[in-house]
Amino acid sequence: MKLIFLGPPGAGKGTQAAVISKKYGIAHISTGDILRDNVARETELGLKAKKYMESGQLVPDDVIVDMVERRLKEEDCRAGFILDGFPRTVVQAEALDKLLEKLHITLDGIVYFDVPDDVVIKRLSGRRICKSCGAIYNIHSQPPKKEGVCDLCGGELYQRSDDEESVVRNRLKVYKEQTAPLISYYEKSDKFLRVDASQDSSAVVQAIVEAVKK
Numbered sequence: 001m002k003l004i005f006l007g008p009p010g011a012g013k014g015t016q017a018a019v020i021s022k023k024y025g026i027a028h029i030s031t032g033d034i035l036r037d038n039v040a041r042e043t044e045l046g047l048k049a050k051k052y053m054e055s056g057q058l059v060p061d062d063v064i065v066d067m068v069e070r071r072l073k074e075e076d077c078r079a080g081f082i083l084d085g086f087p088r089t090v091v092q093a094e095a096l097d098k099l100l101e102k103l104h105i106t107l108d109g110i111v112y113f114d115v116p117d118d119v120v121i122k123r124l125s126g127r128r129i130c131k132s133c134g135a136i137y138n139i140h141s142q143p144p145k146k147e148g149v150c151d152l153c154g155g156e157l158y159q160r161s162d163d164e165e166s167v168v169r170n171r172l173k174v175y176k177e178q179t180a181p182l183i184s185y186y187e188k189s190d191k192f193l194r195v196d197a198s199q200d201s202s203a204v205v206q207a208i209v210e211a212v213k214k
Contacts, residue, residue, distance in 0.1 A: 001026055001080040001212060002105060004087075006182055007113025008175045010120035010168070011197045012204060016113075017084040019205050026080035027071075034067045035059065045070075065095045072103060080108075089178055090185050109212045110186045113197035113204075117172055125165040128157040 001024055005013040014030065021028035038046030039053070045067050049059045068086065071077070087093040100107065126140040128148075132155025137144050144150060148157050161167065186192050193211045197204055 001082075002108050003081070003208075003212070004083045004107060004110045004186075005085065005113065006110065006179075006186070007197060008115065008117075008120055008179075009171050010124040011113035011115045012123075012201065013084050013113055015201060016204055016208065017082045019201070020208065021082055023205075024080065026082060027074070027076045028082050028084060029068070029071055029077075029086070030084045031064055031068065031086040034071050035064070038067055061089075061092055061095060065092070065099060068096070069099055069103070072099075072105065087182065090181050093182055093185050107191055109193050109208075110189060110191050111193045111195055111208055111211075112183060112186070114194050115197040119198045120172060121165060121168050124163045124168045124171075125159075127163050128159055130155040130157055132156070 001020075003020075005017055007013050017028045017030075020026070035046075035049055039050050040046070045063055049063050049067075052059045052063075064086070068083075072081065083096075087096050122140055123138065126138045128137045128139060128144070129135070130137075130150035130153065133150060133153045135150050135152050135155075137150075137157060144157060149155075150157055162171070193208070195204060195207045195211065199207075
């Protein structure tokens with residue numbers, strides 16, 4: 001099973017990717033994780049990316065694509081993989097198409113997580129994280145037993161600055177400007193799958209699995 005997961009921030013791509021990758025024994029590939037790993041290991045690409053990151057610039061597409069290529073060549077990708085949140089732009093999608101052709105890889109599905117803005121805003125602005133153990137809660141759907149206190153370790157819960165409602169709204173605006181055109185790009189493919197990501201997490205996983213099987 002070789003998949004691309006697309007959708008706005010807060011759509012649940014990472015959550016569902018983790019579930020499906022574990023269920024089917026396939027690799028969960030997040031470009032953010034690849035980037036951090038290469039920087040931490042001080043690889044040639046990691047050092048190149050670090051220069052851009054330290055100067056506050058975006059890491060160029062060719063560096064990201066090179067990292068993705070090396071990741072796809074690793075042993076755990078033989079059984080399959082999920083590209084989580086990549087590509088982000090049409091330019092990256094075109095580069096990925098060339099890369100997959102070069103590696104003789106055929107995708108099984110391009111899954112678009114369709115979710116209304118108000119659901120995304122509620123999910124992200126309601127998220128709270130424990131300062132001590134990193135446990136994640138949501139004041140709307142998965143609140144702690146005691147407000148502001150972690151159930152697991154008693155640590156203090158906080159809201160990330162990028163989860164504040166005004167910031168979330170801006171993230172959605174940027175997504176629509178830069179990433180939403182990908183939908184038009186991929187909709188032409190018979191591998192494009194639109195999934196209602198506003199439903200329960202287990203229902204989303206089931207919908208993805210059934211759609212890919214068909």
